[in-house]
Amino acid sequence: MPAFSGPLQALVDELGRLPGVGPKSAQRIAFYLLKVPGPDALRLADAITAVKERMTLCTRCFNVAEGELCAICLDDRRDSTVVCVVEDPRDIVAVEKTGEFAGRYHVLQGALNPIEGVGPDQLRVRELLARVDAEGLTEIILCTNPNLEGEATAMYLARLLNPLGLTVTRIASGLPVGGDLEYADELTLGRALEGRRTVEA
């Protein structure tokens, strides 16, 4: 039996589906939106619509993009022969903040995780391999998260990439074990990038 009628309950239900929003918070936000002036609430609705309509994934690196290519792929000052492989677009933000990297990216959209049914086919692995020749890559930096799944993914990619004859490096550990790049501070991640080493698969 839903607690509220019609549209309000629908809003509470939708908000409750958002990550990190429990039933209590969903109610609180719904009642807040009910109370605020119309234009304020509509700005949120418009922002959601705009993101869904205009933002896509970059056809080259799978970063978020407004158009076919993302801002980083469009920037011709960046080194097009070095690619940093990350799990998630938010990891690009973390690496960019270090100021230590001037190449391009490749977003896998996840990490190997059999428990959650994620294998190589669910990740943008084939697309990464295709970029090696197409873009004349000379170095690939594996910047997956320093946790178990990220390490396994890095090792898997190293096994596929090493025979292709380019330099494959892994960010140096020094990042907290079990950590996410998203939470690594700039200094630590910067040092980890600087101290990257080649990986033997």
Added chain:
Amino acid sequence: MFLVHLEITGFRNLRHLALDLDPEGTTAIVGPNGSGKTSLVEAVGYLATQRSFRGAPRDALIARDSRSAVVRGLTDTDGRRVSIDAELRREGPSRTLVNRKPARRRSDLLDGLRTTIFSPEDTETVRGGPAARRAFLDDVLALCDVRQAALVDEVERVLRQRGALLRQAGPRPPADVLVTLDVWDDRLARAGTALADARDALVRSLEPIAARTYRAVAGRPDDLQLSYRRSWEGDLGAALAAGRTDDLRRAASLIGPHRDEMDVTLEGLPARTHASQGEQRTAALALTLAAHRLATDQLGSPPVLLLDDVFSELDPERSALLTASLPAAQTLLTTASPLPSGVATAQVLDIRVLQEGAA
């Protein structure tokens, strides 16, 4: 490190109680069976490890009519006070604050409180299956060193990932799936070897202390021996490669640290099958006290010793021998029967009075 204050709300059958503990001596909690003494020990254990030492799910720890349980502790390490506040919730994530900041990693928690627990159920360490002995060893490793705690977690997670992959792969998977299996095998070989090495070293350190303690508590010169036995020979990576066909066919990891065993023998015979119940109980106690002693040496100060109902099944003679064997450490013990003579207590508290006083 001492536990100086404890407060429990809505944990199992404990509605609310608060008590100050004697920092160096023994606090005895008395009361009839079912009055919540074990729950109190379980709550302190939860504060240290974020789980029930009895393996109970979190939901079972929250009082039946309550949505959450709260356990608060205050520890003192050389005058430095650390507060630990654990909130268990029926819905939503449970959390633990150390000095009012959310604890994100195990290392944050080990900073606060370390405990060694012995309860009647721990006889399973000797009488039960190999899993009970592996769990005992892993708990001691985690207690002594946060890196070893991380290693225990990692092996468990690798095994879950590898198991999931084996179940998805089927008996004859294509080559690209085998490459991902290679990766998980490599992780398992590294972490699994490290864990087996750590357990092996631990067993070697435990054995002389446990043997001595057994003789002291049993009052007999019986020989207790421990040895760690791996489920593979030679290199784990090579063994996993050799066993791959079997693993794929059975869709399970058939070798690894999760199939290892610690053999416990008394006078050369397996204690699991050949020892009497009393001997098994004494051997389990000896293992726990040896672990406490080892942790004390490695950490530089003793963990809080929690003894739940430890005297109930011991005759007066063995109770006296056990009392004489107890380490110099802050101790919290519970008993339904009168305390045996010779147990020096700093305070004796009735759990029913504690609950009424706080209500």
